Amino acid sequence: MSNPFFPDDDALRTLINELVPTVDIRTTGIKSFTKLLAKHVTDQLQARNNGNKEIDVSYAELKEKSQFIRDELTVAINNMAAESDGEHDSDDDDDDDSDMETEGTPAKTRRSRGEGGGLSAKKKISTKLAKFLRKAGVVPMPSESNDDVKLARTAIVKGLWAYIRKHELQNPNNKKEIVLDKAMKKCFSTDKFDMFTMNRYISVHVEPFPSMNQLLAAAKKKSKEKQKQKATAKKSGKTKGKKDKKTGGQPPYRLSDDMASLLGKRVLPRPQVVSGIWAYIKSNELQNPENKREIFCDDKLSRVMDNESKVTMFSMNKYISQHMVEKVDRSEYVHED
Structure with missing residues (x-):
């Protein structure tokens, strides 16, 4: 990149994750998202440099990183789906167990090794998913056996998307829909899913191995809670133009x-x-x-x-x-x- 202010991959990933919660991903295509990202990146860099208006990151420059943006956007979408299904809550519970198992090891050291909580935590996956990923060759496997394999959800998502693109499984008329091939059908027991529901099919194969019915019930419960919160906010006089800025959507x-x-x-x-x-x-x-x-x-x-x-x-x-x-x-x- 010739632009000296162009962010590196870590910074761009952070900026993408900042933008995602503010955009309706279901109706926003990659081109529109990249244009919004260009503005967000420029605004953030200018703000961090005393409002220097000479700093500009264009849509054309970001297009050169289109594959990276697609991959990170996919991960961000699945992270949001995991949160809506209550995955983050279960991760928090697992964090307590993790701390007990590694007593005496500083939290900073554990996290630097990728042993922290959240979606980057390595968790046991099903033998069925381990067999699929090993045969597909899209994720580095930690051992020769398919039993007791532990992977981070982010690695699973990236690996599945690498497989999906390699085998051209996206519906050409609707890129958000994935039409599964024989190997994926065998693993996930469905003919198709989209990038929003894909998380649930992954969750079934990740510890603590919830059933699909449990995940659907959790999503339904979360949806009702959100509706109740909106109704409460409406009664208290909050309008659409006066959004609650408690955490900006971030935990x-x-x-x-x-x-x-x-x-x-x-x-x-x-x-x-x-x-x-x-x-x-x-x-x-x-x-x-x-x-x-x-x-x-x-x-x-x-x-x-x-x-x-x-x-x-x-x-x-x-x-x-x-x-x-x-x-x-x-x-x-x-x-x-």
């Missing part, structure tokens, strides 16, 4: 001691963590005046950035996750304007 997390010391808050959603870090950088004038993309780390910031003496506005994103120790109930966070 709050309990922060590490180092991050809490830097931001002065113990619980925050990720967008507020990022905003808080940038507020700290600007108030302490830590940007390199000759290269605004470069950040000099003082003692406090260095402890959050894995003891680095300097980072870039893009590389800093990869250090944030390990300081978001535990997802907490939304009631523990109150948004402050």
Whole structure:
């Protein structure tokens, strides 16, 4: 990329995940999403550089990353589907067990090895799914046996999409619909699904191995809860134009001691963590005046950035996750304007 402000993959992934909850993915095509992403990237970079209007990331530039955007968008969609099916809640329960099993190992170390909670947590998958993925050759398998295989959901999703594209299983008239071939039908026991319902078929094969009926019941319950919340909000006088900005749609997390010391808050959603870090950088004038993309780390910031003496506005994103120790109930966070 010739544009010096063009984000690296980690930063672009973060920006995609920020944008997804604000867009109706079911009715937004990849072209329209990429145009929205170009504006979002430009707006964020300008905001982080004192409103510098010379910074611009165009749709044409992002088109060169179209496959990456498609892949990350697919993962983001499945993550949203998992949350709507209550998958995140079950992950939180599993986190407690994980901590007990690895007592004495610092949480930071566990997370850096990919052992943290959430959708990146490695969980046991069914023998049937393990056999399919091994034969398909789309996911690196951790052992020779198909029994007791543990994989992260994100790896499963990316692997399945690699297989789907390789075998051209997307409906040409509706790219969001997947028409399963013989091997996938054998694994998932259905003729087709779409990118939104695909998560449920994956969940059946991932520990704790819920049945499809259980997943549908959980989704129905969550839908009713959302409808009840909307009705309550309407009664309390909240209009469509005055949305609740409590967490911006993002779940709050309990922060590490180092991050809490830097931001002065113990619980925050990720967008507020990022905003808080940038507020700290600007108030302490830590940007390199000759290269605004470069950040000099003082003692406090260095402890959050894995003891680095300097980072870039893009590389800093990869250090944030390990300081978001535990997802907490939304009631523990109150948004402050």
